[in-house]
Amino acid sequence: MRHEKRFLDLDVLTAARERIRYVWDQFDHVVVAFSGGKDSAAVLALAKEEADRRGQRVKAIFRDEELIPESVINFVDHFRKQPWLDLRWYCVPIMNERVILNQRLDYIQWDWRGREHARPRPEWAEPIAPEHAEKIFLQHEMDDFTASPWPGKVAVLTGIRAAESLPRLRSVLNRITDNYISSNRTKGSRVKLVKPIYDWQEKDVFKWLGEMAGGAGWCSIYDAQNLVPGQQFRVSTPLHGESSKAQFGKGFLRTTSPDLYAAILRIWPDMAVQERYFSQYDNKSQIFDISRTPETLAAFIRQNLKGLAKQRAMIRLGESVKLRNKSPDAYPLELLGRALLQGVIDATILPLEKTAQARLKKEREKYGRSD
Numbered sequence: 439m440r441h442e443k444r445f446l447d448l449d450v451l452t453a454a455r456e457r458i459r460y461v462w463d464q465f466d467h468v469v470v471a472f473s474g475g476k477d478s479a480a481v482l483a484l485a486k487e488e489a490d491r492r493g494q495r496v497k498a499i500f501r502d503e504e505l506i507p508e509s510v511i512n513f514v515d516h517f518r519k520q521p522w523l524d525l526r527w528y529c530v531p532i533m534n535e536r537v538i539l540n541q542r543l544d545y546i547q548w549d550w551r552g553r554e555h556a557r558p559r560p561e562w563a564e565p566i567a568p569e570h571a572e573k574i575f576l577q578h579e580m581d582d583f584t585a586s587p588w589p590g591k592v593a594v595l596t597g598i599r600a601a602e603s604l605p606r607l608r609s610v611l612n613r614i615t616d617n618y619i620s621s622n623r624t625k626g627s628r629v630k631l632v633k634p635i636y637d638w639q640e641k642d643v644f645k646w647l648g649e650m651a652g653g654a655g656w657c658s659i660y661d662a663q664n665l666v667p668g669q670q671f672r673v674s675t676p677l678h679g680e681s682s683k684a685q686f687g688k689g690f691l692r693t694t695s696p697d698l699y700a701a702i703l704r705i706w707p708d709m710a711v712q713e714r715y716f717s718q719y720d721n722k723s724q725i726f727d728i729s730r731t732p733e734t735l736a737a738f739i740r741q742n743l744k745g746l747a748k749q750r751a752m753i754r755l756g757e758s759v760k761l762r763n764k765s766p767d768a769y770p771l772e773l774l775g776r777a778l779l780q781g782v783i784d785a786t787i788l789p790l791e792k793t794a795q796a797r798l799k800k801e802r803e804k805y806g807r808s809d
Contacts, residue, residue: 450638451646457618457634458488458595465630466590470498472517472525474510475673476656477597480635480643483651485595486522498525499584499594502563503534504547505556505675505702507695513657518562528584529563531574536677538712542742545677545706546574556701576746581622581629591628593619598633601640640671662694676702677709686712726805729775732759738778750783758787767795 448456462468470485472478482498489496500514518525531549535542548555550572575583585592618633635643647654660671676685676698685691686709692699702709728738732755739751754774761769768789777783790798 450635450642451650453637454484454634455487457632458484461593461595461619461632461634462488462492464591465593467497467585467588467592468595469585469588469592470496470595471597472498472500472514473597473673474500474506474514474657475597476643476647476660476671477599477635477638479597479654479656480638480646480651481595481597482517482523483647483654484634486652489522495522495524497588498523500525500527501532501580501584502527502529502548502560503532503675504529505677505698506673507659507691507698509659509695510657510673511557526584526587527560527563528580529559530566530570530580530583532580533574533576534675534677536706536709537682538708539715544744547675554705556698556705578622578624581631582624582627585629591630593630593632595632595634598631598636599638599640599643600633600636601638659694663690666690677706682709682712683716686716689713722801723805725772725775725779726802728778729771732771735771735775735778738775742778743783747783751778754783754787761787761789765789770798772798 458468468485470478470482472482482496485496485498498517500518502511514525514527517523518527529548531546534545534547536545537543546553548559581594585594618636620631620633621627622629622631638646644656647656657673659673663671670684672681672684674681676682676691691702692713728734735755735758736752739748739755743751754777758769758771758774762771769787770790773787773790777787
């Protein structure tokens with residue numbers, strides 16, 4: 439069956455309200471995944487509307503990633519103290535990664551094995567049960583873990599928007615009905631992920647928070663990001679791939695969150711390399727270097743990825759080779775090479791348009807890759 443894009447006969451705010459009302463009727467518990475970011479703040483304000491209408495408190499979870507600017511922590515803590523919100527604050531060890539000049543290194547947030555923490559664990563954080571005292575979680579395990587206080591079917595409202603990336607767009611194109619409701623990555627999970635504002639644009643989020651959502655407002659970190667040309671409006675740990683480039687590589691973290699910046703350099707002094715040499719680092723050169731052949735891409739995967747990430751990346755390599763064999767110009771290996779260097783493993787590989795193919799050909803010549 440052919441899928442076609444069509445527009446709803448209502449505005450995005452009304453559509454989001456209807457989605458949340460529907461989910462509230464279908465699930466035993468509705469919980470907001472609140473990160474302190476603008477998108478999840480918009481969803482939190484929408485959930486409050488529906489909870490007020492039903493005479494209930496809003497349930498929410500905050501996954502504290504440890505390496506978070508003070509402005510974000512203060513913003514989340516402001517909401518934690520509101521009487522209408524039941525917010526569960528989680529500080530648990532989760533496997534993560536940090537990036538230095540595209541080299542990926544594992545680290546564990548809230549590591550309990552003796553590493554200094556960037557800041558003290560909040561006293562109001564949820565206690566860690568004895569059976570989890572020495573557990574290190576994987577990212578995909580967290581939805582079920584944080585939903586454990588609530589029995590039955592749990593809907594987790596997220597601030598994911600399709601306009602942010604092609605993978606997020608694809609996530610709402612795979613179903614015809616209830617396309618904003620999806621399963622998480624744990625087989626047999628009783629938790630569903632809900633994207634009530636998937637069709638909002640960034641301007642819709644800021645308008646809702648600034649003019650309509652009962653004065654909810656947004657975290658002050660966005661005001662600082664607004665002053666820096668090319669800086670994306672994001673709230674995330676500054677060690678991830680794209681965040682590391684923007685916040686360490688361009689000095690943003692040092693000027694806006696000096697305490698967090700100093701703590702990170704105490705724990706990982708090598709992050710100074712990202713700040714010092716990022717502007718001189720030739721990212722495209724490395725893309726072409728690792729994308730010469732399927733074998734060079736496989737070597738990069740084996741050297742830089744581990745566990746499930748390595749397995750998924752090798753699967754993507756096999757898919758990329760098949761696509762390239764069918765259409766070399768539309769599916770060059772550089773597409774996967776660039777994705778891997780950005781830390782994007784599961785993104786759908788889309789073909790290059792004619793203009794992009796011509797631009798890639800010129801760049802290959804510039805870097806001595808005219809073959």
